Amino acid sequence: MLLKYLGAALILISAPGLGMYLAGQWKERLRLLEKLRQMIYFLKGEITYSHAPLAEALERVGRRSGGPLGDMFVRASERICTQEGESLQEIWSGETRTMAAGAKNLPLTRADLEQFTALGEHLGYLDVDMQERTLLLYLEQLDLSIEYLQAHRQEKCRLYTSLGVMGGIFLVIVMC
Template sequence: MLKLLGSLIVLAASLMYGWKINEELKEHVEQLIGMKEMFLMLRGEIAYARTPLREAFLQMASQGKEPFSDFLKRAAKELEENEESIGEFWGRLVEEEAGKFYFTREEQGLLKRAGENFGYLDVQMQLKNLELYMEQAEVFIQRAQKELKDRQKVARTLSLMCGLFLVILLI
């Protein structure tokens, strides 16, 4: 009876781990979409409202989703308080907040590169760069969505198989 109970607990734990991985994979796609939305909102703030960066970050943070909302609030605060260039503090901020994002290095690099051009270029060049970053984010989104189902299936299968293997090993 005790072995059966232990086996069920091991199987339940392995299935919960597989479920957690599935949720993280979905969150990855949602965060990529959030990054593209952030670029889109920033483009609108620069192109139409001509809002200063600090105010644009705060306004976007109030409308945005996590983890970008906190990220943009910190960026606005750093923009006001910090003496280093926008690109330097943005890159540092991306590194510090990396644990909140489910981004690959390549995707994180895109977010880093986006901040390097804030405030240095004229409005038209900033808009062109934001268009480029949105296109790159769209490529990442399409790739992640394409791989999502397969990765979720692999995660479910592996978690179940690992749980069964542990049960067999322990019995």
């Protein structure tokens, strides 16, 4: 009987915790995408106004921003500078895979990572205007994602926490 009550107590604690975790992931994804938008604006400025080469621009933005995205920018810059015969597309996609695999708590979805990887396909070749247009297109996609997350943040976070609490209560009732 004691184990039954202990199990019910653990469920009543862990189920709302799971709901709060999912709500936190939603907020963290929003924060990370906003930081990525800021980094892309910095990268656009480095390329457009200071006419910095892509490797140098990536390094400056990565060092200024930090975090897993900043580290990814710095690693991509280092791989570009070593000139091992890889294209920027290969370097970029490899670094995004490494970033996604290395940061287990990265709250980005598969669609976010695919869009971020697609940015590397068109970056680094042609002229400054084309690179600026590529970055602006990615920024538009990023703004749509951020707008969606902001519009639904309150209702999704409330939904996740409520479902956690109600799911825990339902599970305890079914088990007892």
